[in-house]
Amino acid sequence: MTSTPIRALALLSLLFPSLLYAAGDMTAQSPVTMTIQLGSKDNQLKFYPSVLRFETGKLYKLVIKNPSQQKHYFTAEAFSRSVFTRKVQIMSKANKTIAEVKGHIHEIEVYPGGTAQWWFVPIKTLQSSRLHCSIKGHTEAGMTGRISIK
Numbered sequence: 001m002t003s004t005p006i007r008a009l010a011l012l013s014l015l016f017p018s019l020l021y022a023a024g025d026m027t028a029q030s031p032v033t034m035t036i037q038l039g040s041k042d043n044q045l046k047f048y049p050s051v052l053r054f055e056t057g058k059l060y061k062l063v064i065k066n067p068s069q070q071k072h073y074f075t076a077e078a079f080s081r082s083v084f085t086r087k088v089q090i091m092s093k094a095n096k097t098i099a100e101v102k103g104h105i106h107e108i109e110v111y112p113g114g115t116a117q118w119w120f121v122p123i124k125t126l127q128s129s130r131l132h133c134s135i136k137g138h139t140e141a142g143m144t145g146r147i148s149i150k
């Protein structure tokens, strides 16, 4: 007769097969989708939202949109060192993936009207770390935010 823990595990894997799979490969979970906007249609120099919160061990799909008429950066040095990047997808106007970038990502620049998706798993905690746009004058004008990982 099967022991209780083994039966419990078998039952769990039947109910949540992704749980067991994800335990071995954290990038194989279904992602938690979050969206951040760089600037706005009326060219406000802000991030919307300006505060992002993540948790270690979860796969995130951060959709980075630029609805403004100028280029903006998503620059967050400490944050970029605290996540494992699965990929970055570059989206077309019709929201189809037109390129995928693999490897460590330091910062992302999004052109007017463009969208990029950053897929990552936070691997260490971070307390209220700086996010900013590194285009000259934008940080000073208020294009800053905070990112934390718990």
Ligand SMILES: [Cu+2]
Pocket: 045, 071, 072, 073, 133, 134, 135, 138, 143
């Ligand atoms: Cu900017």
